[in-house]
Each structure stands twice: as structure tokens, then as C-alpha cells.
């Protein structure tokens with residue numbers, strides 16, 4: 001690859017990450033949701049938006065998320081212009097979509113791309129919880145499915161970062177059907193021997209949890225992430241009592257057998273490189289000891 | 290009122306009518322020699338999904354579906370047809386055996402949704418549903434699904450990845466209950482009736498959207514008024530679908546099902562300049 005092209009790609013991703021930004025502007029003048037202490041934005045951005053005082057992992061945008069794990073200059077976005085139509089002619093939806101696209105700088109609630117991690121080519125995707133709360137739309141399901149199919153065809157490892165509030169209400173039943181579509185694509189991918197690493201970030205709930213997010217060969221999560229099928233409020237209403245402290249946290253899921261590991265953000269890239277190598281990708285792939 | 294004049298909200302009420310026949314009645318009236326298979330072999334038996342082996346016109350099949358229960362005790366035990374992860378894992382066990390013994394699969398869908406409870410989350414409700422979807426999508430035997438009452442959210446879809454998906458005329462199928470939909474979107478659960486109108490949850494709407502493949506007519510006024518009439522219609526529809534699918538090879542059955550769900554939502558996409 002020409003280095004000029006690589007530099008351009010790196011610049012583009014850095015620009016998009018900056019423009020779409022982490023969530024943090026909201027917190028910039030406020031106190032950390034983790035420890036309640038005032039934390040400067042500059043201190044946060046130097047720490048990948050993990051609170052330097054308490055380790056709270058701030059949600060971050062999709063481009064920024066990918067920029068943290070990909071090798072510099074290797075990001076190549078896929079299907080950037082594939083967006084949701086308005087299949088049910090839902091009142092007000094089109095305008096809200098356009099607003100979200102302008103404000104957040106992504107076409108949909110997921111960014112998919114090809115890139116390299118520690119030199120290993122991989123199919124990667126990250127959901128963006130600011131775009132309609134990362135809810136499952138037909139376009140989001142389609143982008144994820146295309147990424148899975150591309151990974152299968154090209155024999156690439158697949159890495160998805162999930163963050164979702166559940167279904168895209170405005171797309172009704174079409175949102176629901178994306179669960180079957182993505183799960184079916186992953187099943188095919190898996191039967192052909194594909195490696196899928198699923199990374200759950202705060203929050204991952206609803207239909208995304210009940211489909212592609214839960215089907216990883218390797219299941220990772222960020223510390224403190226809320227992960228579940230039903231939202232905490234719905235459960236409280238159903239059982240009529242308050243939920244115990246830490247319920248549906250990444251730590252709770254690890255304890256109950258649904259995660260392989262909780263990986264802090266600063267350790268994620270090395271962890272991915274190691275896992276890829278253990279599955280035979282990259283230089284460390286073949287072990288002759 | 291004639292069925293064709295019913296509003297979406299009236300159909301929701303009919304779909305939830307406690308006298309409406311469900312999985313237990315369908316098994317009793319359309320199948321013979323039913324042997325119920327219980328338990329997930331991991332920790333429990335969830336009665337909100339009922340299933341086993343039976344004969345359909347003499348041919349062994351695997352039949353399963355949601356069960357709301359008829360008595361107060363059953364309602365409580367089955368959470369009104371809202372499965373726990375154990376229910377979905379039992380279903381996976383039955384589906385895996387159907388594949389092993391080459392039995393066609395028939396599922397009946399009737400649930401407000403998966404149970405949103407503490408233990409259900411602790412045991413991985415999301416993972417259980419995801420695995421069911423993945424497994425069902427890859428079966429190489431014929432799978433026919435019928436939404437018979439309420440098809441609510443992922444809890445319904447987990448039994449709904451079929452080669453053919455049918456709905457009873459007054460059944461409904463949606464991403465969420467109309468009450469949940471109104472409370473999430475408008476922060477007002479009392480606007481449920483309005484939600485019924487915009488959600489496109491009736492059999493006719495879903496046929497038009499390409500989500501389902503056919504509608505089974507109900508007797509005027511709803512299935513509960515003349516169940517025997519419904520059983521005849523349902524029997525004919527299942528026979529028709531199973532006969533058609535019997536002509537396909539195992540790989541063609543899996544490929545056909547994949548393609549069917551792969552296309553879901555393709556009309557909901559747009560390309561635009563970034």
C-alpha cells in the first residue's frame with residue numbers, strides 16, 4: 001500500500017473520529033458519572049475517555065472506537081452511504097434521521113470497515129449509541145450482515161463492538177427481522193470456520209444482545225458496561241422491586257458465565273492482537289514450540 | 290363484526306382473548322400420538338414452551354409452541370407464555386433432534402415476549418434467543434411457523450425462523466407490544482390503540498411487507514367462536530406447506546430459509562451521498 005494513501009486514510013479516520021467525537025462534550029463541564037469528580041476534557045481525551053481517577057469508561061463514537069484498535073492508515077470504510085429509508089412512512093422519522101446524520105457524522109448507527117490490527121487484516125464494525133441509541137434498523141442490520149458475509153468470503157476475522165438500546169421502533173417489524181438476518185449470517189460464517197470476537201460496550205441491550213452481540217466465539221466487554229436483554233426499568237416494573245446493585249453489569253455477566261473476559265479500553269488492542277495470533281492470524285500465528 | 294372490518298386494535302384484543310385456542314389445543318386437534326419432551330438438560334423445564342414428537346397425518350414431526358396456560362396456576366407457572374432462557378434452550382434441544390432424525394418442524398407462536406425477569410437475565414435471555422435464531426436458520430429439515438395469537442418481539446421470533454411463516458387472520462406480530470411501543474416512543478402507554486394503527490402488526494399488513502407468506506382464515510368473530518372451523522383451515526394450510534417443502538433437498542431448505550431472511554428489510558434501504 002502506498003504510504004501517501006495510508007496517510008490519507010489515517011487523516012480521514014482521525015478527522016471523522018474528531019468530528020463525530022466521543023460522547024464527552026456533554027460531560028466536559030460536568031462531573032464524572034463514575035466518581036462524581038470534575039474531570040477535564042483534555043485529561044479524558046489523553047486517557048481514551050476513561051476517567052483517570054476512577055476508571056469509568058465513557059461511551060465513545062464509532063469512528064473513535066475503531067481508531068483506537070486499528071493500525072494507523074488502514075481504515076477503509078464500507079457501505080458508508082447505505083442509510084435507512086423510512087419503510088413504514090413513520091411520522092417525523094425522516095427528519096430525525098437527517099438530524100442524527102448531520103449531528104453525529106455517521107450515516108447509520110454502525111460504522112463498518114476493513115482494516116488491520118497488529119498487521120492482521122480484519123473486518124470490523126462499531127455501533128454508535130448516539131445514533132438513535134444504536135438501535136437496530138434495517139440499514140444497521142444490512143451493514144452488519146454485509147460485513148459478516150464479506151469476512152466469510154475473504155476468510156477474515158470479524159470483530160464487532162456493540163452498543164445498543166434495542167429495536168428501532170420507527171421501523172417496526174423490519175427492525176425485529178434484522179435479528180434473524182444477522183444471526184443467520186453469523187451461523188454460516190461460524191460453520192465455515194470464521195473467527196468472531198464480540199466486544200460489548202455500554203450499553204448493549206434488546207435485539208442486538210439477542211442476536212449478533214451474543215454469538216461471539218470470544219465474548220469480551222468493557223468494565224462497567226450495562227449488558228442485558230430486557231432493560232432495567234422494564235424488569236423493575238415486571239417484578240415490582242428494585243434491582244440489586246451491579247445487576248446486568250459486565251462484571252455480573254462474567255460471574256454468570258456469559259463473558260470470557262472484561263478488558264479495559266487501554267488493553268483492548270493488545271488483547272485483540274493476541275487473540276488473532278492464537279487463531280493463526282498474523283506473524284505469531286504458527287507456533288513451532 | 291365481520292373479520293375484514295376489524296381495526297388493528299380490535300385484532301390485538303382478539304389475539305389476546307383468553308379463550309383463543311393455542312398450542313395445546315392445536316396439538317390435541319391436529320396431531321396424533323403426541324409425546325411431550327420436557328426440560329433443557331441444563332437446569333429446568335419451562336412450561337411456557339411446550340413441544341415434542343407427534344404425527345401429522347401419520348408422519349412424525351417435531352411440534353412446539355408458546356403456551357400461556359388455561360388455569361391460574363398455569364398462567365403463573367408459564368408467565369402467560371413468556372419464556373425464560375430454559376424455554377428457548379428446550380426448544381433448541383428439540384430442534385437439534387428434529388434435524389438429527391429428519392423430522393419436519395412446526396412451531397406455533399403466541400407470546401407477549403420473552404420474560405423480563407431477574408433470573409431470566411442471570412441465565413442469559415439474550416444469548417438463549419440469539420442461539421435459537423442461529424440454530425433455526427441453519428436447519429436442513431422443513432420448518433413451518435404459524436403466528437397464532439400475539440407475536441411479541443424477539444421472544445416470538447425465536448420460534449419464527451421458518452421456510453414458511455403463516456399468520457392466523459386475527460393474529461398480530463410486532464417488534465414490541467403496542468403498550469411498550471407507545472411508552473418508549475411517546476412516553477405514554479395509554480396511547481396503545483394509536484400505536485396499533487401505525488405499527489403495521491396485522492396479518493394483512495405483514496403479508497404486504499413480505500414478512501409472512503400466508504394468512505389462515507379464521508371463523509367470523511375470531512378463532513375462539515368456532516375452533517373446529519379454524520382447525521380445518523390450519524390443517525389444510527400446514528398440509529399444503531409441508532407437501533411443498535417435502536420436494537426440496539436438505540441444502541435447498543437451509544439455503545432457501547437463509548435467503549428469505551437475508552432479504553428482510555431490503556426495501557427499507559437508501560443510498561445517499563455521505
Ligand SMILES: [Zn+2]
Nearest residue numbers: 032035051054
Ligand atoms: Zn471518574
